[in-house]
Amino acid sequence: IELALAELAIAELHFHVNTPLLESVSMSKMAGTAVYLKMENCQPSGSFKIRGVGHLCQQVGAPSLCGNAGMAAAYVARKMGLPATVVVPSSTPALVVRRLQEQGAAVKVAGKVWDDANAEALRLAETEQLTFVPPFDHPLLWEGHASVVAEAAAALGPGARPGAVLLSVGGGGLLCGVVRGLKDAGWADVPVIAMETVGADCFNAAIKAGELVTLDDITSEAKCLGAKTVCRRAFELSQSGEATIISELVTDQEALRAVQMFLDEERVLVEMACGAALAAVYSGLIPRLQAQGRRPPHFLLLSLLGHLLLYTQ
Incomplete structure (x- = not known):
């Protein structure tokens, strides 16, 4: 109960x-x-981003994504008591990486632009059984x-x-x-x-x-x-x-x-x-x-x- x-x-x-x-x-x-x-x-x-990511994360498990959506996912995951892996491109400022880590997220840097990081997030979701939360492409x-x-x-x-x-x-x-x-x-x-x-x-x-x-x-x-x-x-x-x-x-x-x-x-x-x-x-x-x-x-x-x-x- x-x-x-x-x-x-x-x-x-x-x-x-x-x-x-x-x-x-x-x-x-x-x-x-x-x-x-x-x-x-x-x-x-x-x-x-917190609006959509928060709504989506209520329906799924541990998120893995990047950018402003990653910050939202890290925040939501911390509030829900879930682990989060956030994948970001190398263009991401060090301050953003630090803020993600302060939210308790594991941060992985992959590629030059968002598309590179997204591909890595998809790979991690498959190989490490993480639930992938896309940053913009989901109803x-x-x-x-x-x-x-x-x-x-x-x-x-x-x-x-x-x-x-x-x-x-x-x-x-x-x-x-x-x-x-x-x-x-x-x-x-x-x-x-x-x-x-x-x-x-x-x-x-x-x-x-x-x-x-x-x-x-x-x-x-x-x-x-x-x-x-x-x-x-x-x-x-x-x-x-x-x-x-x-x-x-x-x-x-x-x-x-x-x-x-x-x-x-x-x-x-x-x-x-x-x-x-x-x-x-x-x-x-x-x-x-x-x-x-x-x-x-x-x-x-x-x-x-x-x-x-x-x-x-």
């Missing part, structure tokens, strides 16, 4: 927190529309990430309706989760603007090619966007008509400038992956889309380190 109760408690536990929704006056002035920030940097693991991850839209809808209140969602894309997990969340909220027709940096643009490349594309290398400094191939579900969403997705690119310089401006104006330091979404405001992309008739007026919602932006009519 005690074991059953413990399992029930874990199943009902939410590892993520309901993050604040804050208005940015300075970004609103620059965008020509009210901008709201969904502060996903306030999550226990530092990014939106349970998307189900967990959808909670960020549900929270936004609750915070905005009855009658508020998004005009668009702007987010960064790496492997596509957040995109898939947001599309699901929009459907759950009754906002299925809300367009999504998907931002990437040049050199980490597997989603944009797939849309242009009309099929999944594997990049030769990741040359962008936005390492958390550094998947060589976007997940198939994200690509299918861009092609099927289930969601309206607008894919846009910014340079590393534009993303970095956005990070610096955001630090100056909001006193919050974020990584370049988040800067890709911020650059949509700071580089003038939002007014350009409006001039082209590709986005409605009114207000935006931005999540930090979760790379999510949304605006409504």
Whole structure:
């Protein structure tokens, strides 16, 4: 009975927190529309990843994965009393490795980019009987990430309706989760603007090619966007008509400038992956889309380190 109760408690536990929704006056002035920030940097693991990874880890055993998802998995595993092996590429900063170890995870460095580390994680899962938790390509991850839209809808209140969602894309997990969340909220027709940096643009490349594309290398400094191939579900969403997705690119310089401006104006330091979404405001992309008739007026919602932006009519 005690074991059953413990399992029930874990199943009902939410590892993520309901993050604040804050208005940015300075970004609103620059965008020509009210901008709201969904502060996903306030999550226990530092990014939106805890939503999907926490949800998935409730269904599986010891995780083995990398990046911001690895930090989330290490946190969740510690809370659940499970061992965790996190595989990271050599581009991972030493500080991140140390933080993973402080969470109690075993850390293995493999390869240059995320795809190399992912291949090693899959090998370890098979040879050492570990349960593999993918960082972005799993329906349970998307189900967990959808909670960020549900929270936004609750915070905005009855009658508020998004005009668009702007987010960064790496492997596509957040995109898939947001599309699901929009459907759950009754906002299925809300367009999504998907931002990437040049050199980490597997989603944009797939849309242009009309099929999944594997990049030769990741040359962008936005390492958390550094998947060589976007997940198939994200690509299918861009092609099927289930969601309206607008894919846009910014340079590393534009993303970095956005990070610096955001630090100056909001006193919050974020990584370049988040800067890709911020650059949509700071580089003038939002007014350009409006001039082209590709986005409605009114207000935006931005999540930090979760790379999510949304605006409504």
